[in-house]
Amino acid sequence: MTARIEISGLTKQYGTNVVVDELDLEIEAGEFLVLLGPSGCGKTTTLRCLAGLETPEKGSITFDGEPMFDASGRVNVPPNKRSIGMVFQSYALWPNMTVRKNIAYPLKARKMKDALSGGRVEQAADMVDCGHLLDRYPSQLSGGQQQRIAVARGMAARPDLVLFDEPLSNLDALLRDQVRTEIHRLHTELGFGAVFVTHDHSEAFALGDRLAIMKHGKIEQLATPQDVFDNPASEYVADFIGMSNRLELHRTGLEWTTAAGTELPLRCDMGDLPAVSARLWPDDITLHRADEDVSSREVVLDATLLSAEFGGRYYDVQVGAGPEQYRLRASSAVHGDWLRRAQPGEPVVISFRSESLKVYPLEQAASLV
Incomplete structure (x- = not known):
């Protein structure tokens, strides 16, 4: 049920784009690869090329060495002849078919008579805890149930590769988490190969064995979720995965100053660059009352409270320090009493460890366009 996939020199364009x-x-065989990036970066088109739903202009795709597409050799195996399962964002269930017939569809299309008579449909439905829904129609199911059925259908024929095209985007937050957990469980138990497209970095971190972060049709970084989190390869990657705080720093002698001229006692290695862009996770920044003592080991900035949004166990806080703005999360247990009453414009202090900064050449300023 798995195959090693190799994509080489793949190019797809629409007109001049x-x-x-x-x-x-x-x-790799059995790998769960996530294609991550903003709209327009090429991730869904790459998935559709793997499925055979798009015809590239150049390059090749092989499954275990067998060519599925080769522009130079004029090979283009149609989608129904490729050993793939597909799970769409919109579920794409046949409304006039029962759940049983929807799951059986790929088996019938591939003329897998033994699988049909051997209980494969029931097995696929049971995998996603939907065996009791086999005689219902899609209109009688919730969104979460419909997506579970779509997953079962995509895996029923036990393809070499299962392709997921943003399958959680149409679900509400609770269902999204439930179906994501279900997909992770199935991959852990069955070990199928998968390519999963998403623009949500939390989904990518939770599901992927490796992440391929895409930008303008190319891969900006290919690594494990832990490696991407710990060491984003570029400011583009850092920004996209949620490292939203950005400091523009300029060297002045042996010190560094922000764009507003605030001098910072930084202890991290900046190399010989005269100017850098530094990124921080919101969780790397600590909020303090203006009159609190702050450890001398941390970089400290006087700031002004801009907003504080209640999130249950935490507040999403935005502050301004000169022309720069910072986002951070503050514990409700620690800061809730005064943040509930705080008004925009109140003086606050923020701090962070200089070792938390991820530094990039200033000319690599992130762009998600």
Whole structure:
């Protein structure tokens, strides 16, 4: 049920717009690879090329060495002849078919008579805890149930590769978490190969064995979720995965100053660059009352409270320090009493450890366009 996938020099364009740009990528058998990036970066088009739903202009795709597409050799295996399962964002269930017939559809299309008579449909439904729904129609199911059925259908034929095209985007927050957990459980138990497209970095971190972060049809970084989190390869990656705080720093002698001229006692290695862009996670910044003592080991900035949004166990806080703005999370247990009463414009203090900064050359300023 798994195959090693190799993509080489894949290029897809619409008119003069190059959407996938000479992409090289290897997906190991049984690997769960996540294509992550903003709209327009080429991730869904790459998925559709794997499925055979788009025809690239250049490059090749092989499954265990067998060509599925080869522009130079004029090979283009149609979608129904590729050993893939597909789970769409919109569920794409046949409304006039029962759940049983929807799951059985790929088995019938591939003329897998033994699988049909051997209980494969029931097994697939049981995998996603929907065996009791087999005789219902899609209109009688909730969104979460419909997406579970779509997952069962995508896996019923036990394909070499299961393709997920933003399958959680149409679900509410609770169902999204439930179905995500279900997909993770199934992959852990069954070990199928998968390519999962999303723009949500929390989904990517939770599901992926490796993440391929895409930008303008190319891969900006390919690594494990832990590696991407700990060491974003560029400011583009850092910004996209949620490292939303940005400091523009300029060297002045042996010190560094912000764009507003605030001198910072930084202890991290900046190399020989005269100016850098530094990124911080919201969780790396600590909020203090203006009259609190702050450890001398931390970088301290006087700031002004801009907003504080209640989130249960925490507040999402935005502050301003000169022309820069910072986002952070403050514990409700620690700061809730005064943040509930605090008004925009009140003086506050923020602090962070200089070692938390991820530093990039200033010319690499992130762009999600």
